[in-house]
Amino acid sequence: MTLKELNEKRGTLVAQAREALDAIKKNTDDARAAELDARHDAIMADFDKIEATIAREERMTAAEARLNARADEERRNRRPNGSDTEQRGQDEGEALEYRHVFHKFIASGGDHASLSGEERAILRAGIASKDVEKRIQTAGTTTAGGYTVPVELENVIIESMKAWGPMYDEDICTVMSTASGNQINLPTVDDTGVPAVKHTEGTALTDDGGSDATFGQKRLDAYMYDTEFVRFSYELAQDSIFNMENLLGGLLGKRLGRIANNELTVGDGTGDPNGIVTASSLGKTAAAVAAVTYDEIIDLVHSVDPAYRQSPKVRFMFNDLTLGALRKLKDGDGRYIWTMGDVQTGVPGNIIGYRYSINQAMANLATGNKTMIFGDFGAYFVRKVGSPVIGVLRERFWPDLGIAGLIRFDGELGDTAAVKHLIQA
Incomplete structure (x- = not known):
């Protein structure tokens, strides 16, 4: 069901719930009122499910939009030297990704000769870029690395x-x-229990610490x-x-x-x-x-x-x-x-x-x-x-x-x- 259809169904349920609620208020027959009460609860249960589904769809749509925008930016950043020139493998909308190049590099035993010129450039650009995965050495084992x-x-x-x-x-x-x-x-x-007191003309103010604030x-x-x-x-x-x-x-x-x-x-x-x-x-x-x-x-x-x-x-x-x-x-x-x-x-x-x-x-x-x-x-x-x-x-x-x-x-x-x-x- 599309987001538009979900919103339309939500509106229909609200109208039905209101109709049932109004009927309950007008009805004096206990059996009929109980039936309407159950119907109203069932409608509201459906309403809650639709509300939750719409909320998830809206969050997912927003998240996907951000991810797509970020992916576009990363593809631009991964081109050698920040060039806007299309590279091999991009003719059909595909772009070489840093993590794929990195996997190929590790699988070859760290041999740069196994990489094409374009792949070596992407590997260098990825290491230098702040927008791609970063290498983090752990404190306990110097040979172990992490990537965010x-x-x-x-x-x-x-x-x-x-x-x-x-x-x-x-x-x-x-x-x-x-x-x-x-x-x-x-x-x-908490000063709510400390009152102010009425003052008597000509009388000195009390100064015994009883009204001091307690922190x-x-x-x-x-x-x-x-x-x-x-x-x-x-x-x-x-x-x-x-x-x-x-x-x-x-x-x-x-x-x-x-x-x-x-x-x-x-x-x-x-x-x-x-x-x-x-x-x-x-x-x-x-x-x-x-x-x-x-x-x-x-x-x-x-x-x-x-x-x-x-x-x-x-x-x-x-x-x-x-x-x-x-x-x-x-x-x-x-x-x-x-x-x-x-x-x-x-x-x-x-x-x-x-x-x-x-x-x-x-x-x-x-x-x-x-x-x-x-x-x-x-x-x-x-x-x-x-x-x-x-x-x-x-x-x-x-x-x-x-x-x-x-x-x-x-x-x-x-x-x-x-x-x-x-x-x-």
Whole structure:
């Protein structure tokens, strides 16, 4: 199904969902209302699938456009001496690639005589260029070398990480990007419990230190996570219709995204980030083991101080199964507390007027689980050290190749009063 067809189907589903919702509100027959309720849920499930498919298609289209543009630039850079003159093998749109020339050079035992003049020029240009794969000697073994994948993969990785979890998204949390992993200290102060007092004329001001500000400190480190090596054969790299480095790099980017989102959500703060759910304070305890009521959601919202509720980054967060339960909740007048967004204008859905984020790292509705959080997510600090790194090693696994990913980050809630959680009984 094309992107245009997907968008048309999405619009049709929205219209059908609205029709079903209106019918539910008008209908007084319980059996018919239940039937319409089930139909509405089925339509919205289809709507969510279409939304996810459209989002993936749009991200893939954007990524492919960047990769194609980068490939064009690399082909120009790989021509000897930066010449615009077409070289052998380019008559039908084909261009000699640095990595193919390099493989031929290694397979011949490092014999330059095995290369044509054009291939030798491409090899020299590739070594000198900043835009192609770079050679990196490891500290432990001087004979082992590594090669990074093309630069454009980095943006694809970051997009994959955002898609797999909201906690790595700078639009949701407060992100601090640093070049090094040195410890960062965040000064904190909570002055909300210290009042001002009425002054009596002619009376000296109290000076006993009882109203002094009390400061604290939160700490951000740089924890490292890796994907382990994934090996693939020389034959697969040559014969596959896909660029295996880019394909595997994208998959490893998603792995990094999942671990980053998981740790920033439920990390225990001991040798790991202090996840936002872990760091949040209690706002409401639900009465039921595996259900939430409208009144309990209201209590959770009002457990957070109004000052935080006015933040541009205030929102709910829960997993998709919890959202499914919330979609069925109604207020005292029989109106659903979930409000459908407008896909045409980009307005997101909301719960009682507040935005929400789906986070699959959060727990399901079950005994003792923290199933929902609410508050000012701008108070949660995500520290990113550089960018995620995907490395391809060639000589170490020769003739096979190996690819792995690394990421460094940390997270901490600056003010535990800013985000509250609801826990099941």
